Amino acid sequence: MLNPCDPGFVARLAALVPEGTLSAPELRHLEEPRGRWTGQAGVLARPRTTAEVAAVVRACAEARVGVVPVSGGTGLVGGQIMTSGPAPVLLSLERMTALRGIWPEENALVVEAGMVLADVQAEAAKVGRLFPLSLASEGSCRIGGNLAANAGGTAVLRYGNARDLCLGLEAVLPDGSVFNGLTRLRKDNAGYDLRHLLIGSEGTLGVITAASLRLYPRPAARVVALLAVPSPQAALELLAQCGARAAGMVSGFELVHRMGFDFLAETGFPQRAPFDPAPDWLVLLELELPAGLEPEVVMAGLYEAGAAAGLVTDGVIATSEAQAAAIWALREMIPLANRKVGAVSSHDISLPLSAIPGFIAEAPRAIADLGAFRVNCFGHLGDGNLHWNVFPARGHGKSEHEAVRDKVKRVVHDMVHALGGSVAAEHGVGRLKVADLARYGDPGKLAAMRAIKAALDPAGIMNPGAVLG
Numbered sequence: 001m002l003n004p005c006d007p008g009f010v011a012r013l014a015a016l017v018p019e020g021t022l023s024a025p026e027l028r029h030l031e032e033p034r035g036r037w038t039g040q041a042g043v044l045a046r047p048r049t050t051a052e053v054a055a056v057v058r059a060c061a062e063a064r065v066g067v068v069p070v071s072g073g074t075g076l077v078g079g080q081i082m083t084s085g086p087a088p089v090l091l092s093l094e095r096m097t098a099l100r101g102i103w104p105e106e107n108a109l110v111v112e113a114g115m116v117l118a119d120v121q122a123e124a125a126k127v128g129r130l131f132p133l134s135l136a137s138e139g140s141c142r143i144g145g146n147l148a149a150n151a152g153g154t155a156v157l158r159y160g161n162a163r164d165l166c167l168g169l170e171a172v173l174p175d176g177s178v179f180n181g182l183t184r185l186r187k188d189n190a191g192y193d194l195r196h197l198l199i200g201s202e203g204t205l206g207v208i209t210a211a212s213l214r215l216y217p218r219p220a221a222r223v224v225a226l227l228a229v230p231s232p233q234a235a236l237e238l239l240a241q242c243g244a245r246a247a248g249m250v251s252g253f254e255l256v257h258r259m260g261f262d263f264l265a266e267t268g269f270p271q272r273a274p275f276d277p278a279p280d281w282l283v284l285l286e287l288e289l290p291a292g293l294e295p296e297v298v299m300a301g302l303y304e305a306g307a308a309a310g311l312v313t314d315g316v317i318a319t320s321e322a323q324a325a326a327i328w329a330l331r332e333m334i335p336l337a338n339r340k341v342g343a344v345s346s347h348d349i350s351l352p353l354s355a356i357p358g359f360i361a362e363a364p365r366a367i368a369d370l371g372a373f374r375v376n377c378f379g380h381l382g383d384g385n386l387h388w389n390v391f392p393a394r395g396h397g398k399s400e401h402e403a404v405r406d407k408v409k410r411v412v413h414d415m416v417h418a419l420g421g422s423v424a425a426e427h428g429v430g431r432l433k434v435a436d437l438a439r440y441g442d443p444g445k446l447a448a449m450r451a452i453k454a455a456l457d458p459a460g461i462m463n464p465g466a467v468l469g
Contacts (some may be wrong), residue, residue: 002464003064004086005042012063013043013089016055021047025090029070032081034339037431039081041068041090048095050170050178050209057207057461058176060089066464067091069203071145072116074137076348077430079149079202079466088464091207093144099123100182100210107215108167108184113144113208120213129215132159132251136332144208150200152426157382158251158288159216161426163199168212171198174205174457182212197452202428203463205456219288222251223295224324227303228279228314233357235283235381238311242285242302249298252286253382254331260378261330263337266394271330274316283381284331286324334378338389342398344373345408346389349416350425353384359419363388366411370404372396385425388412413440434469 003009014022023044030039042065047053060067066088070080082088093114102109104127111120117138124131135141135153145151147169151162159165168183171194181195198206229235235255242250258280261273273282285302289295299317306312318324338346351359364375372393379386390408392398401408413423417440429437438446446468453460453468 002066002086005065005089009063009065010043013059016059017047017052021045021052028073029090032078033074033076037078037081037083039083040087042087044090044092046092046095053172053207053209054176054178056091057172060461061175061459064459064461065089066461068463069207072141074141075149075430076427077432079428079430082465085464096209102127104129106184108212109215110182110210110212111143112210115143117141117143117146124215128218130218131213131215133162133165136335143211147199147208147211148203149428152385154252154380156380157253163196165214166195166199166211167214169195169198169208170210171206171208174462182210184212202430202467204453204467205462220291221289221295222286223299223318224286224327225299225315225317226327227283227285227312228275229281229283229312231281232360234311235281236353236357238283238306239382241305245302245305246287246298249287249289251288252284254284255379255381256282256284256331257377259374259376260334263341263376264333267337267340269333269337271333275314284327338376341391344390344392344398344401345405347412348425348427349388349421349423350385351416351419351421355419359415363412363415366415367408370407371401429467431466
């Protein structure tokens, strides 16, 4: 049983940390981006050092007070929001933003967990390197949260998830002890790899305070194209063709349905597809090339090969960085338009690649009996991650379908599970999908997860209610 973060505990905590560390929570720390939940907290702690983080967590462990780590606040599954139960301590690392070291010759840097993702990218760029994790929220999300959620983004096809970009971690464990694992080694088989246990744990096993990250040489050139394809099956075949003809150079392969562009127009965004009318399906393709290759020539070759195979029917190839950015802006504005329209049910799913075309064809029919819906399907086809979101018919609001929201989700998630997919692809479990994890998770995995949680956090203070409930 946890205790609340009451005024008495706040007073004891204030004696352990420097003046100015504690304050009343701000609204930005208590709301999540889609406005589904409003959280609660007894105090906001903003430490400046790992030792101060450890002092806060140790005090919470001794008093059995919950700790909810807060990063950039961009998560979409409620992992950063505790709506009920004894009021916790909100622990924000927004003041821990230091670059602790950078080694270009090793392709590595060490940063504190509060550094904004865009600033990590900028630090790498200063020394001619690339940190390839890229998200629409990169101007506000923080690297500690990215790692805690094992963030994906647009470049997973080439570089992997956040997990694949992390060499080592420093973290405060639930008893207040510090795990000093900021190695820059590529090979280290000396026992269990606690780094991979903490990455993706969503703050339930500890608080990441710093990370050693993998860098890459910057590509000599990049080129972006928006290609019209006849179907998702054609897009899948085009992906295989691009992988064969441009091995190691495909950094982005996004599938976009026409509904996304309809929503942009409907909600007043200025972005428009460079086709009239917009085709039903488009692929956003990005290549990163080494020196010695002409980007437009390589992309044109892929376009011609795709057209010859009947996989591409039209296309636009960016000839400048401004045009490339404009194409990506089309893709990145779609989630913002989605929020304005208002989803009945949103789904962050992943599937085996070969199952995707069948799912896209069958899923709308599976929910048709539940109401008149529009489906906006888009996402990272290259790594099998779709955002398959259900919206009311035009002229209707999502509130009209509140009674069937859970039924829609259940139908979609049952289909995904039956096809060997995941209902928590890149956004994590948080609090939104606790019941889904219990329903679809492998029993052996869930038992092991509970055992790990009990061993590391026997009092259950770390992010109570998240992931395992």
